[in-house]
Amino acid sequence: GAVVSQHPSWVICKSGTSVKIECRSLDFQATTMFWYRQFPKQSLMLMATSNEGSKATYEQGVEKDKFLINHASLTLSTLTVTSAHPEDSSFYICSARRDSTYEQYFGPGTRLTVT
Amino acid sequence: EDQVTQSPEALRLQEGESSSLNCSYTVSGLRGLFWYRQDPGKGPEFLFTLYSAGKEKEKERLKATLTKKESFLHITAPKPEDSATYLCAVQGASNTGNQFYFGTGTSLTVIP
Numbered sequence: 773g774a775v776v777s778q779h780p781s782w783v784i785c786k787s788g789t790s791v792k793i794e795c796r797s798l799d800f801q802a803t804t805m806f807w808y809r810q811f812p813k814q815s816l817m818l819m820a821t822s823n824e825g826s827k828a829t830y831e832q833g834v835e836k837d838k839f840l841i842n843h844a845s846l847t848l849s850t851l852t853v854t855s856a857h858p859e860d861s862s863f864y865i866c867s868a869r870r871d872s873t874y875e876q877y878f879g880p881g882t883r884l885t886v887t
Numbered sequence: 888e889d890q891v892t893q894s895p896e897a898l899r900l901q902e903g904e905s906s907s908l909n910c911s912y913t914v915s916g917l918r919g920l921f922w923y924r925q926d927p928g929k930g931p932e933f934l935f936t937l938y939s940a941g942k943e944k945e946k947e948r949l950k951a952t953l954t955k956k957e958s959f960l961h962i963t964a965p966k967p968e969d970s971a972t973y974l975c976a977v978q979g980a981s982n983t984g985n986q987f988y989f990g991t992g993t994s995l996t997v998i999p
Contacts (some may be wrong), residue, residue, distance in 0.1 A: 774933065806987075815974065815991040816931070865930045874919045874978045876987065878930035 773879065775799055776868050778879035785856055785886055792852045793882045795866030801846040802868035805840070810863045820842040856886040889991055890914075893975050893990035900965055900997050908960040908973055908993045916980030920958050922951050923974040925992070934960075965997045 775798040785791050800843040803824050808816040820841050821829045828841035840852040853860055863883055892911045919938050923931035925984055933945040937953040944951045950961040975990040
């Protein structure tokens with residue numbers, strides 16, 4: 773149990789376009805999901821907390837208009853990178869929190885490359 | 888200030904050479920301490936949750952222990968497939984909800 777999927781696993785897009793990444797909890801409900809960014813050989817950097825049915829909470833320095841988050845159901849959160857630029861190229865990872873235990877289960881990540 | 892510190896940053900072991908990874912933490916009202924394993928290019932894989940000091944969890948060659956200030960991940964007779972980055976995270980109590988802090992990880996390499 774506690775499987776989280778992410779789609780796509782990798783994506784290449786041109787500068788100025790938008791990219792949507794989906795995060796799904798497959799066998800449990802998650803009121804809260806998280807979006808992280810990870811640079812090579814660095815730890816996870818929390819970008820935002822996504823709560824079902826309400827607005828996401830963004831960490832300091834993360835542009836909410838650039839990284840749009842929608843958590844429309846208890847099993848799905850999406851991250852849309854708008855007007856992507858090469859500096860947005862990174863490894864994006866989502867997690868879903870099991871409410872009863874606070875355990876976060878992570879998706880496999882999405883490698884975004886902006887050309 | 889709440890924080891999580893992992894040591895060492897990197898560890899090289901011969902196959903079969905047991906060792907321990909450390910996670911020191913400072914957090915207001917610990918709700919849980921979590922260990923994850925991350926392989927390159929993949930998301931972290933959940934290993935253990937420890938909720939209170941004195942508790943232990945085991946899984947194959949791994950054992951996690953917890954005190955009021957730190958947690959250890961003991962690796963007994965490691966194999967090359969145990970090579971990965973091990974991440975520690977803590978969940979603190981906060982009225983605002985999300986206080987989840989990750990350490991920077993320990994990169995473990997097990998040499999055959």
